[in-house]
Each structure stands twice: as structure tokens, then as C-alpha cells.
Amino acid sequence: MFLIYCPHCGEYREEEEFQNRGQAHIARPLDPDSCTDEEWGNYMFFRKNPKGLHHELWVHAAGCRKFFNVTRNTATYEIKEVYKIGEQPKVVA
Amino acid sequence: MSDVKTEAVTVSVINQLPDASIQGQSPLFHADLATIAKSGPKTGGVTLKEEALLGHLTLRMNPENADQLKAAEKVLGVALPTQPLTSASKGDVVVRWISPDEWLITVPGLKAFEVETAFQKEMKGHFQVVNVSGGQTIVKLSGKYAQYVIKKSSPIDIHPSEFPVGKVVTSVFAKSSAIIRRSGENEFELVIRRSFSDYLWLWLQDASREYGLVIEA
Ligand SMILES: [Zn+2]
Secondary structure, three states: OOEEEEOOOOEEEEHHHOEEEEEOOOOOOOOHHHOOHHHHHHHHHOOOOOOOEEEEEEEOOOOOOOEEEEEEEOOOOOEEEEEOOOOOOOOOO | OOOOOOOOOOOOOOOOOOOOOOOOOOOOHHHOHHHHHHHOOOOOOEEEEEEOOOEEEEEEOOOOOHHHHHHHHHHHOOOOOOOOOOEEEEOOEEEEEEEOOEEEEEEOHHHHHHHHHHHHHHOOOOOEEEEOHHHEEEEEEEOOOHHHHHHHHOOOOOOOOOOOOOOEEEEEEOOEEEEEEEEEOOEEEEEEEHHHHHHHHHHHHHHHHHHOEEEEO
């Protein structure tokens, strides 16, 4: 069993109920029309792929269906913290 | 982007119940539970009963809006459970917390339209009530071994210290999903989707076979 804490349900639940939706804190450019191709390309396609601490977006897909953020070590799978959308991570590399 | 303005919204609510010329059929109609209840075993470790043809309403609203909370309580006769994973009930109304801004309300099938209409009349602002009665049904499992059937089917911890009476979770259930509520010490209520109801009916028969399954109509 690999348990993940859902900050909306307020309890640990089995990993099978969750989905990882990739890198967190990606802000959509406020004015896409004024972006260069490079800026837009970076926003659309380029993601970090660290070995170690990573801030990720997760969704409690089979539970409350809400999104939240996770700081996770990609090498050990250890979850360092879970925090709501709009909040900033406390654990940073 | 345009400014968001709050304007009066007119919502038309349609009574989804057919007239008496059309027979209402629950998602487990084809299983003919009434006949199995008559001819099947009368004692066993697990009892299964379908709470068929209830009115199911999903409510979305802001849990921090005191006026909306008050309106919901006025319509339902019971306050919305705002504590995660809890439920509230009064008489034949059951309200389940689904998500911080979502609840599943069940009422007798004939009352669904009335309750839905009352929400549109009493509640103001940004909210949504949708009648989803046709899309799901409720199966109640009770008896000493009901908990073992749940344990076989779902990863949730249903020990009474973690899962007291009244607690409700949405989780995976036998490769499908269910809204699971403990409605009694040895009684669990599963809200299941119509499209998965036959699969889950077969699964539940199989999973409870070793304890002896009793069907109640
Ligand atoms: Zn959750």
C-alpha cells in the first residue's frame, strides 16, 4: 500500500485513487498573443524532469475529484509535503 | 476577459418522472431481485438489498456562503455536512459530502422534483442542482460479513475507528467506483453507476458467496 494524503478529504488514501498530472505551478501566459514562439513553446511543451525533489499536480480522481500539489522525491518516491492549489511549497530543493 | 456580473438566472426544472403508463426500471431491474428474494436462501452472512428508484440530486455550491447553507437546510430539513467525509440524514433524506463544494442528496423518488424545485426557489447566487436519479442506484449490504465483502472490493480502511457510522467516501470498488457510506455498524450503502450495476451485481454475488448471500426485496 502506498498512501497519499488528500488535503480536501483530510485523510490518507490508497495511491490507486489518485492521478499525477505533471509539473505544478505552470502559469499560463496572461497574454498568449504577445508571446514569442519560444515563450509559448516553453509554456506548452517544456517540463522539468528532476532526479530528486519535484513539485507536482495530483488529482484525487476516484475520490473527491479535487486537484492539489505534492512535493515528491522522484528517486525515492517519498512525498515530502502536500499543499492546496494557490499555496507555495515549504520544501524546496 | 469580460467582467463577471451577477445576474438573475432562470433555470427550468423538468420533472423527469414518467407518468404511470411507463414502468420505472432501476439499473438492477433485469436481475429481478424480488423473485430471487422469494426463492433464494433466507439466512446467510451477507444481506443485499437494492434501494431502487430513489431521487438522487447532486448539489454544487459554496460551503462558505452562509445564505446558501441556510437555504439548503431549509429545503432539506437538515444542515449540509460541511465536515469532509461525513453525511447527515433526517427522515427519508440523506445528504452525503462528496467534495468540499459537492453533495449527493437522496430523497424518495417521488419527492425529487419537489426538492429540486425548492432549491431553485430558495437558493440564490452561484449554485447547481442536477437530478441524476437515472444514472445510479443504491445497494445496501448488511450482516456480520458485509464488511468482508467491502474489504475484498475496495482499498479503504473500514475499521470502525477509521470508518464510523455515517462516514462516506468515494473510492474505487472492484475496478469500478462507488460512494460508500456506513449506514449502520454492520451495514454499508453503495451508490453505484447504472452502467456498472450489472457488473457489480455479479461481483457482489461472487464476493459474498463464501458467507452466504441473502437477497431482500
Ligand atoms: Zn480527496
